[in-house]
Amino acid sequence: MEKPWLKHYDEGVPATIDYPSIPLDQFLTDAAAKHPDHAAIVFGAALGSRVMDAQLTYGQLDDAVNRFAAGLQKMGVQxxxxxxxxxxxCPQFVIAAYGTWRIGGIVVCCNPLYVPREVEHLVNDSGTETIVVMSSLYERVKSIRAATGLKRVxxxxxxxxxxxxxxxxxxxAKEKKEGHRVEISDDADTYWFQSVLQSTAAQPAPVKIEPEEVATLIYTGGTTGVPKGAQLTHHNLVSNATLxxxxxxxxxxxxxxIACMPYFHVYGLTAGMNTPIANALTIVQIPNPRDMVHVLKSIEKHRATYYPGVPTMFIGFNNxxxxxxxDLTSLRFAVSAAAPLPPEVQQKFETITGGKMVEAYGLTETSPAACMDPIEHPRARSIGVPVPDTELKIVDADTGTQEMEVGEVGEIIIKGPQVMKGYWNMPTETANAIRTGPDGQTGWFYSGDIGYMDEDGYFHITDRKKDIIIAGxxxxxxxDVEAVLFEHAAVKEAAVVGVVDPRQGESVKAFIVLKEGESATKDEIxxxxxxxxxxxxxxxxxxxxDDLPKSIIGKVLRRSLRDEEAQSVEK
Structure with a gap:
């Protein structure tokens, strides 16, 4: 296949890369060996007119990872x-993740915003037996523990x-007031993080780990709304961080x-954690990406150079x-992903900082980076070009078997070292997502996103085949949302769509038909x-x-509702 995008790569960026054949934790081992005294993590908070923070060096971080790994083995984790x-x-996330990887464990990323029922599903579906949780969230885990196979907290x-x-x-001032102070002494097989580090050997028993083995499960969804665990291997994540x-x-x-993107999200995990560790960069962790004072003060104090985020963050930054x-002039590079980047946001950011901002595209299933604007040759309203060793094609959206011509719209399919191994315990869904492409080759991931390739090899997204809403x-x-709405005693029918939100990209809107004789207010719902x-x-x-638009077989037509919303906005 001709790859017209290669001629637009920045100088010095190769078409192919020789990726190291290593487990993910080797990034940290190597960084600590070469730069033991260099700052690995900076962590703290904004307080009044200044940021108060402390640092862990690469040597200290690697030592903590070894101790945590040994602690897990002592508890019986294999x-x-x-x-x-x-x-x-926070530093604990990095220590827990790299400690788990160091002994061949699989990290299951759990969103701290999850309510108990969501945590319960994730734990049970993944077969998780050990969870590391923030003290302020401990009661959520405690409340569902008996309904799961959790052995250790x-x-x-x-x-x-x-x-x-x-x-x-x-x-x-805050520990007790905000729920961070908890008592665990009466809870069986429940341990404090620091006790795990302090009551164990300095080194774990060595474990042989192959690059093609699974490193991480990150749960995503689809048109059915049933969360699926994307299995990302060590090679997937090593190759993405390297490129x-x-x-x-x-x-x-x-x-x-500046690590604002949450680590439980594949974007934060790769761009904000693994990528900087792979090259011994300093990571300034921001627990709350909406705390713009912390972000701005940290950029100025630490002379931050690299800022991955999403459009809503950069809108907040700009305004x-x-x-x-x-003084934000230290920033030389920012990347925006997860939602379309308005050109005016990009332009204003570059004017403020003097740095470059580009757009990127990927999915949980692609670790995530698959496409990115060249830094010196960005193209407005495009998602850029395929990154090294990666191919994108546009195929017909109905069958996915015919490659479309330049400029023709179809489904985006992706092939490269970042494509996941498959969905956890879901062979049918895996077979539907990773298929043989129109070239007769296996291993193509069918994204469900609709777009086209222009004559220079830049890709553009025009729609989403899936009904996913992207908010912030x-x-x-x-x-997911409709399932909860249907639990309400007064709800007869429900449909949920994304509506335009100038700040978040999209917001969630629910259309509801109430049962006859029932009543409910918007605030109650x-x-x-x-x-x-x-x-x-x-x-x-x-x-x-009174009713919802439906197809001839009775299926609610979300697209019709979205179209109505779009028309009302235009008016």
Whole structure:
């Protein structure tokens, strides 16, 4: 296949890369060996007029990872066992993830916003027996533990890696008030994170790990709304981190990364954690990406150079009232993904910082990076070009067997080293997603996204075949929300769509038909959903109707509802 995009690669970016054949944790081992005293993680909080934070060097981080890995082995965790991590961005997430990988365990990423029923499903579906959880979230895990196969719970407090003064102030003013102080002494097989580190050997027993073995399960969904665990191998994640460092021309042990994207999301896991560790960069962790004061102060204080995010973050960055009070000129590169990047947002960011901003595209199933704008040759309203060793094709959306011509719209399919192994315990769904392409070759991932390739090899997304709603970078599956709506005693029919939101990209709107003789208010419905769903999934808008548009076989037509909303916006 001709690859017209290659001629638009930046100078020095190759068409193919010799990826190291290593397990993921080897990135950290190598970084610690070469740069033991270099800052690996900076973590803290904004307090008044300054940021108070502390750092872990690569040597310290590697030592903590070894101890955590040995602690897991002491508890009985073995190669292939699943370890769930329910934490915001913090040093404990990195230690738990790399410690799990070091002994051949599988990291299961768990969104800290999940309510108990969502945590229960993830734990049971993945067969997780060990979970690492923030103390403020411990009650959620405790409430569902008896209904799961959990054998071990490791609890950590957000303050553990704060600098001394900040830790003292947090203990006095916030720890108890915000639910961080919990008692676990009476709970069987429940351990404090620091106790695990302190009561074990300095090194774990060595474990042989092959690159094609599964490293991580990240749950995603689809048109059915049934969450599926995407199995990402060590090779998937190693190759993606390696090529992102090549693409961005990151400077070993020099660049400083602002890590706002949550690590439980594949974007944050790869771009904000594995990629910087692969090249010994300094990671400035931001637990709450909406805390723009923390972001701006950290960029200025640490002279951050690299900022991955989503459009909503950059809109907040561009429009923050006191933004001009900060020196942000250290930023040389930012990447926006997970939702379309408005050109005006890109332009304003570049004017403010003097750095470059590009758009990228990928999915959970592609680790995630599959397509990215060249830094020196970006193209407005495109998702860029395929990254090294990666092919994209446009095929007919009906059968997926015929390749479309340049400029013709169809489904985007992807092939490369980043494509997942498959969905966890879902062979049918795996076979539907990873198929033989029109070239007769196996291994093509069918994305469900609709777009086209222009004459220069840049790709453009025009629609989503799936009904996924993307709000502030979060994927929301309508069937998840609809399932909860149908639990309400007054709801007869429900359909959920994404509506345009200038800040978040999309927001959730629910169309509801009430049962005859029943009544409910919009506020009641929203409150009902917020008790049963992560806050970002709950509808922001409710519209009551007498009926919903349906196909001849009675299927609710979400597209018709979206079209109606689009027309109302135009008016």
């Amino acid at each position: 190669k292939g066992d699943r370890v769930a991590i329910m934490l915001p961005n 490791i609890v950590t407090n957000i303050k553990e890696y704060f600098p001394g003064l900040l830790k003292f102030l947090f203990t006095l 992102l460092n090549v693409w961005s021309k990151s400077k070993e042990a020099e660049d400083v990364m 923050f009232p006191t933004r001009d009070e900060y 970078g979060y994927n929301i599956y309508p069937a 929203i409150a009902f959903c917020r008790e049963r769903l992560a806050i970002y999934k709950a509808p922001r808008f409710i519209e009551f109707r």
